Amino acid sequence: MANPTAAMLVIGDEILSGRTRDANMYFLAGALTKQGIDLKEVRVVSDDAPAIVAAVRALSAGFDHVFTSGGIGPTHDDITADCIAAAFNDHIDVRDDARALLADHYASTGRELNDARLRMARIPDSATLIDNPVSIAPGFTVQNVHVMAGVPNVFQAMVATVLPTLAGGAPLLSQTLRLQRGEGDIAGPLAELATEFSDLSIGSYPFQQDGAYGANIVIRGQDGARIDAAMIRLRGLFPE
Amino acid sequence: MANPTAAMLVIGDEILSGRTRDANMYFLAGALTKQGIDLKEVRVVSDDAPAIVAAVRALSAGFDHVFTSGGIGPTHDDITADCIAAAFNDHIDVRDDARALLADHYASTGRELNDARLRMARIPDSATLIDNPVSIAPGFTVQNVHVMAGVPNVFQAMVATVLPTLAGGAPLLSQTLRLQRGEGDIAGPLAELATEFSDLSIGSYPFQQDGAYGANIVIRGQDGARIDAAMIRLRGLFPE
Numbered sequence: 001m002a003n004p005t006a007a008m009l010v011i012g013d014e015i016l017s018g019r020t021r022d023a024n025m026y027f028l029a030g031a032l033t034k035q036g037i038d039l040k041e042v043r044v045v046s047d048d049a050p051a052i053v054a055a056v057r058a059l060s061a062g063f064d065h066v067f068t069s070g071g072i073g074p075t076h077d078d079i080t081a082d083c084i085a086a087a088f089n090d091h092i093d094v095r096d097d098a099r100a101l102l103a104d105h106y107a108s109t110g111r112e113l114n115d116a117r118l119r120m121a122r123i124p125d126s127a128t129l130i131d132n133p134v135s136i137a138p139g140f141t142v143q144n145v146h147v148m149a150g151v152p153n154v155f156q157a158m159v160a161t162v163l164p165t166l167a168g169g170a171p172l173l174s175q176t177l178r179l180q181r182g183e184g185d186i187a188g189p190l191a192e193l194a195t196e197f198s199d200l201s202i203g204s205y206p207f208q209q210d211g212a213y214g215a216n217i218v219i220r221g222q223d224g225a226r227i228d229a230a231m232i233r234l235r236g237l238f239p240e
Numbered sequence: 241m242a243n244p245t246a247a248m249l250v251i252g253d254e255i256l257s258g259r260t261r262d263a264n265m266y267f268l269a270g271a272l273t274k275q276g277i278d279l280k281e282v283r284v285v286s287d288d289a290p291a292i293v294a295a296v297r298a299l300s301a302g303f304d305h306v307f308t309s310g311g312i313g314p315t316h317d318d319i320t321a322d323c324i325a326a327a328f329n330d331h332i333d334v335r336d337d338a339r340a341l342l343a344d345h346y347a348s349t350g351r352e353l354n355d356a357r358l359r360m361a362r363i364p365d366s367a368t369l370i371d372n373p374v375s376i377a378p379g380f381t382v383q384n385v386h387v388m389a390g391v392p393n394v395f396q397a398m399v400a401t402v403l404p405t406l407a408g409g410a411p412l413l414s415q416t417l418r419l420q421r422g423e424g425d426i427a428g429p430l431a432e433l434a435t436e437f438s439d440l441s442i443g444s445y446p447f448q449q450d451g452a453y454g455a456n457i458v459i460r461g462q463d464g465a466r467i468d469a470a471m472i473r474l475r476g477l478f479p480e
Contacts, residue, residue, distance in 0.1 A: 015269065016282070017269060076457075206391055
């Protein structure tokens with residue numbers, strides 16, 4: 001059976017302006033691969049409501065799961081929750097369960113649960129909350145869209161909450177052979193190997209080191225024995 | 241006048257599987273911002289022809305410029321050039337100008353211009369070549385789509401070739417104020433400031449350090465004097 005598919009939507013001007021280097025995509029990609037959920041597409045859009053709504057609708061319709069990061073804090077540029085509600089024609093307001101979480105948290109830390117912080121309790125009616133052990137303000141899931149914070153340690157904590165609730169597939173296994181040869185010298189035999197092992201994915205990732213060309217050949221698939229067989233053939237094609 | 245808009249398309253299974261952390265998005269975002277071209281969207285797709293073709297068409301239609309990275313090497317998994325031709329219903333084959341570049345290069349380095357390497361001379365008929373001073377095999381431009389290598393130093397060299405040929409806009413200027421206060425404490429006044437300076441983009445990027453909450457407030461725009469005025473107001477709102 002084919003693995004479940006996923007897409008990610010990164011929301012934030014700070015990524016597109018080059019101010020911040022995204023870290024959540026790399027983290028999520030690794031976590032999904034381990035669980036056997038195939039990340040098929042990532043989109044990054046700015047803090048722009050029509051762009052967010054359009055991307056949520058397209059990705060929700062196209063993939064089994066969608067993971068979003070960013071835009072659920074208390075400031076005016078945090079518009080993700082309202083955009084998710086709009087994308088699904090859902091009603092959104094401050095919700096009692098989320099408000100209770102925040103009220104407890106701020107009471108215990110002696111800070112005020114003001115109007116800005118209450119924005120973080122704006123949750124679409126149909127959503128289920130995602131636990132946030134780091135800073136309490138919850139993420140949420142609407143249909144197949146999991147809405148999480150952009151701050152990396154909070155994002156990672158929310159991913160750790162959500163992933164165990166999702167059915168995974170066969171984890172994607174991989175083995176890598178590092179070759180000190182230019183891609184142009186290996187491409188012919190490699191293509192034949194890829195045809196022979198068409199049930200596996202064989203990728204070639206070139207590098208340059210100290211002026212010499214090389215490539216990492218990565219063989220991926222769900223059947224470890226098949227990967228072993230392909231690796232043996234690969235080593236035979238390019239003896240060191 | 242509004243700045244030109246751009247999108248980026250990152251092509252590669254290695255990013256989506258979590259094997260490789262993308263570096264080109266962060267580089268391109270910074271380079272475009274300096275030149276006054278607004279990066280509005282990034283998509284990452286796998287080495288899958290229908291996905292690449294659909295993304296190229298959508299982004300080419302939606303933005304002034306599209307920059308792609310990845311998939312133009314000599315191996316079987318390098319399918320970007322053929323996908324670009326398909327997206328624009330263009331014919332593609334080994335082209336004489338690209339072949340001549342490769343022939344000179346491999347003659348001078350004593351390596352063979354074999355069939356695999358000749359794949360890198362497959363260029364759509366309507367394309368103009370993008371110079372590659374690092375490893376010679378060219379990128380190319382079809383209509384508003386600039387097709388570049390995924391290896392970061394080659395990608396960067398191609399960006400350096402392409403960007404000076406594009407009309408830029410007013411560079412996006414920014415100033416940042418680091419506040420040692422939680423976003424919830426600053427969000428109210430910050431929203432009012434954003435309304436007053438609606439010609440600027442005011443973003444709040446929270447962080448946690450040694451257990452304390454803070455936020456970097458970034459004010460972006462094209463008019464340095466307006467940014468100065470907003471920064472003075474911002475400092476007045478949150479005196480240290």
